[in-house]
Amino acid sequence: MSERIPEETIEEIRSSLDIVDVISEYVQLKKQGRNFIGLCPFHGEKTPSFSVSQDKQLYHCFGCGAGGNAFSFVMEYDGLSFIEAVQKLAPKTNVTLPELSIPVNKSEVSDEWKHWYDGHDLAAKLYHHILTSSPEGKKAREYLRKRGFTKTMIDEFQIGYSPDSWSFLSDFLLKRGLKAEDMANCGLVGLRESDGKPFDRFRDRIMFPIWDKQGKVIAFGGRILDPDSEPKYLNSPDSEVFNKGNLLYYFHGARPKMKKKNEAVLFEGYIDVISAHRAGIDYGVGALGTALTESQAKMLRRNVDRVILCYDSDNAGMQATWKNAEILQKAGLEVVVANLPEGYDPDDYIREQGADRFVHDVINRHQTLMAFKSSFLKRGKNVSTEADRLLYMEQMLKEIAKLPKALERDFYIKQLSDDFSVSPEVLKHELSELMAKKEKTVRKEAYKEIQSRTVASAKKMFDAHEAAERHLITLMLQSRSIAEEIEKEIGANFQLEEYQALAALLYSFYGEGYDTNPSSFLERLEDPSLRKLAAELAMKQVNLDLSEQELHDYFKHIRLYPLKQELKELRVQLDQVKEIDERMSIANRILAIQLQLKKAK
């Protein structure tokens, strides 16, 4: 790289950042002992194994092995290069970055993605300008005003308007130097089959930019003005950059607020998110399709403990609520349901009933998932007839059986027995049969999990030697003076490749005059797997006050290891060799080693 940020500047930024502040913007952290813990953002989990040390300015996950300092966290989480991570974090400090003459994006982002970002950025600005300040946008402006959109909302959500033309956007982008093919590849325009010329995909539509996690526009949703046109909503096609299943609408804007509240509201579409935002619900996001994916659920789980589902109150909306609730629960989220009166979607409700009622009667008066399931299961049934009543009770019992807590199960059994004057004993009996069936499958799964865990832990068992090398590197990372002693006593005698590499790098780090500083040392590790290993070891709590004797036991262990290995191999050879002279020479070598080992004791 020809263009670099000076090392001192990077060091200055690193030392003025607090890793706990940086990571707290992405992960909910709780103080535990000396460290902070939270749910790992790099793998799905329900119990926290992600640990952040403020003293050492490092993080490490005991579940998946992720680890590093503030820069590597942002690199890994946001998918940034090192320089981009530095640029992202610098504004949080008082350090000013030197102007880089070459924009970093050029070398770090592939050309294709750069065209994508540039094209979408230009298109979003153009559409927004047309909507807010051009005569062509008048009709759309009036339409939005009638629907209660304010200027603030239109600006906050960068809403725009695409004029009724086949070439408005394509001409504009071509003039700005974008190629037809690139624009078509990223879904901004289509290509005519007859002559391959670009044409506008979105015509006479209200345009809603869709952002990625970093807040870059990567796609559009377009809604018709004319109620007779079809389709009502048109989205950019899915592609490498725009993957609906990995995105939530307005996630980048809502994230800080949802983290603060430890709660998010999930809506079906962007109009709902925007209307609710105006009503003061600024921690809402939208799914960009009806069925939520596991990765969308994980995005929410990393930021909040609870999700309020607020979908349309029609049959399709309720079905989506049910399905998505299960996906969210599986990701470890608590789920509640905001109830809209029959026939409403959130946007209709806010326009007709007002923002206050939406907040108080819908969002704040949310119901438990079981209450929602009960009302959904009653739909279309006439529970005063015996057949429907039995069917309803059976379906409810199945849902009750899924509840993890006995107290909860009892509560709903009691409710069911009161509602239909059935004895609770009968219901409990039915329930226990259902649960026995479920238990069997759960036990099978648990058994499988234990088996795979045993294999994994066997892999993690280090033999005595590896443990010794590992421990010495851990000490070296956390103490310059111990490192210097180790260099004197052991030097390059580490046997295992990764520890050998770390030892060499640590010797030179301290040799250059640096003091103990694991986070700064990590900066120099280009190999991500070495960096993770170093972070893991540096995070370990070790006693740095160990006695000379303890330290020397480790040294001896490391020094004698090659001899012990040789001894083992010679014994195997002795069993196999028949030739008498050869046997004698092997035996002599064995004796010599044994003597050497004895002396060393």
Ligand SMILES: [Zn+2]
């Ligand atoms: Zn992890």
